[in-house]
Amino acid sequence: xxxxEPSLESLDGLIGCDALCLFVAEDDRxxxxxxxxxxxxxxxxxxxxxxxxxxxxxxxxxxxxxxxxTLPVPRVFAVGVGPDASVDAAKLGSLLEGAAAMLKKAGxxxxxxxxxxxxxxxxxxxxxxxKRHFVPGxxxxxxxxxxxxxxxxxxxxxx
Numbered sequence: 001x002x003x004x005e006p007s008l009e010s011l012d013g014l015i016g017c018d019a020l021c022l023f024v025a026e027d028d029r030x031x032x033x034x035x036x037x038x039x040x041x042x043x044x045x046x047x048x049x050x051x052x053x054x055x056x057x058x059x060x061x062x063x064x065x066x067x068x069x070t071l072p073v074p075r076v077f078a079v080g081v082g083p084d085a086s087v088d089a090a091k092l093g094s095l096l097e098g099a100a101a102m103l104k105k106a107g108x109x110x111x112x113x114x115x116x117x118x119x120x121x122x123x124x125x126x127x128x129x130x131k132r133h134f135v136p137g138x139x140x141x142x143x144x145x146x147x148x149x150x151x152x153x154x155x156x157x158x159x
Contacts, residue, residue, distance in 0.1 A: 034114030100137035
């Protein structure tokens with residue numbers, strides 16, 4: 001497993017990943033973190049989808065967005081989480097398991113993962129959820145986590 005800071009540089013370095021999976025809360029506007037950087041690279045395409053109401057970040061919302069070459073990954077999978085405050089350890093685990101199942105069904109074998117803010121959770125809980133509910137579907141070597149410094153440190157992160 002590789003862990004990197006969410007940034008434009010990190011996104012541009014995702015060569016070899018089949019897809020990027022990011023989580024979007026329905027109350028995270030404007031988009032922040034990795035979702036904000038992805039939206040920037042997509043020329044505001046994700047924001048337009050949100051404004052049109054096609055995908056709003058509600059619990060169980062799913063969106064497949066082709067990148068058209070604006071990112072090294074060919075596809076972005078966005079998963080709605082509902083309100084950020086609703087994301088506790090159990091919900092994060094369920095979101096990660098559902099995302100892993102969706103990605104495997106889509107034939108994704110290597111993925112970059114951008115976690116939701118989940119302000120109610122500490123870094124240890126986030127890392128535990130990744131290791132228990134997401135990584136087993138892909139193996140350590142096939143997951144790049146885009147996360148803040150605390151999560152990266154606990155994952156033995158790079159950059």
